[in-house]
Amino acid sequence: MNHILEVKNLTKKYLNKTVLDQLSLNIEEGKIVGILGSNGSGKTTLIKILTGLLRQTSGEVLIDGRSVGVGTKAVVSYLPDRNFLYKWMKIDDACNLYKDFYSDFDENKFGELLDFMKLEKIMKIDTLSKGMHEKLNLSLVLSRNAKLYILDEPIAGVDPVARDQILNAIINNFNEKSSMIITTHLVRDMENMLDDVVFLKDGNIVLTGNAEALREEKGMQIDDIYKVVFGE
Numbered sequence: 001m002n003h004i005l006e007v008k009n010l011t012k013k014y015l016n017k018t019v020l021d022q023l024s025l026n027i028e029e030g031k032i033v034g035i036l037g038s039n040g041s042g043k044t045t046l047i048k049i050l051t052g053l054l055r056q057t058s059g060e061v062l063i064d065g066r067s068v069g070v071g072t073k074a075v076v077s078y079l080p081d082r083n084f085l086y087k088w089m090k091i092d093d094a095c096n097l098y099k100d101f102y103s104d105f106d107e108n109k110f111g112e113l114l115d116f117m118k119l120e121k122i123m124k125i126d127t128l129s130k131g132m133h134e135k136l137n138l139s140l141v142l143s144r145n146a147k148l149y150i151l152d153e154p155i156a157g158v159d160p161v162a163r164d165q166i167l168n169a170i171i172n173n174f175n176e177k178s179s180m181i182i183t184t185h186l187v188r189d190m191e192n193m194l195d196d197v198v199f200l201k202d203g204n205i206v207l208t209g210n211a212e213a214l215r216e217e218k219g220m221q222i223d224d225i226y227k228v229v230f231g232e
């Protein structure tokens with residue numbers, strides 16, 4: 001069994017505050033893994049370390065067998081939890097930016113995803129609604145032929161119809177030779193697409209496993225387990 005991601009004893013401190021505490025985690029190739037946690041549990045901090053935007057205080061992260069750096073950034077396609085495109089752009093400019101930046105960007109796939117999302121290349125970024133922004137960002141990220149996709153809160157703040165469309169796009173475009181990490185606290189909407197789940201609480205993994213096995217073991221949906229773990 002190959003691991004696309006290996007995290008060993010990962011700790012991140014901001015001054016004296018420990019945000020990730022000796023975290024260890026392996027993710028197998030071909031899996032969609034949900035990192036589930038309430039606000040402030042450390043999800044975005046973990047993702048930023050995996051994508052090289054933040055440096056850990058201690059511990060090791062290997063992606064596809066390599067430490068985080070230029071090499072791993074080339075094989076990771078990352079959807080941040082905020083908009084990353086310039087307001088003056090049209091969707092077509094965003095497409096060209098991605099094409100220039102990432103050799104694995106598939107323009108045809110991007111065109112198909114835009115059609116699916118009912119977006120057009122002539123649209124200006126600053127006229128898009130929040131849901132349309134999320135759909136565009138996701139279309140760009142999914143159009144790369146990456147080994148690992150990391151989606152930070154892909155459906156936060158979008159309406160239920162847009163949510164379904166986004167989830168369908170993720171499921172339909174997931175290539176089983178790649179792997180995906182999705183952070184969310186909207187567990188009910190996402191649990192059916194997750195192979196494995198990791199519950200992150202105050203910087204610690206408090207529960208992890210195969211989603212189906214956990215449902216059987218606990219006799220509950222992952223969403224209900226989440227409510228028990230996080231006391232909602």
Ligand SMILES: Nc1ncnc2c1ncn2[C@@H]1O[C@H](COP(=O)(O)OP(=O)(O)OP(=O)(O)O)[C@@H](O)[C@H]1O
Pocket residue numbers: 014017019037038039040041042043044045046185
């Ligand atoms: N630059 C920083 N300096 C100090 N503390 C920080 C910094 N960034 C994050 N934190 C703290 O680290 C903790 C974890 O934050 P993080 O953003 O990783 O959580 P999260 O699980 O992604 O939460 P959310 O769901 O709200 O995005 C929080 O308590 C936050 O206040």
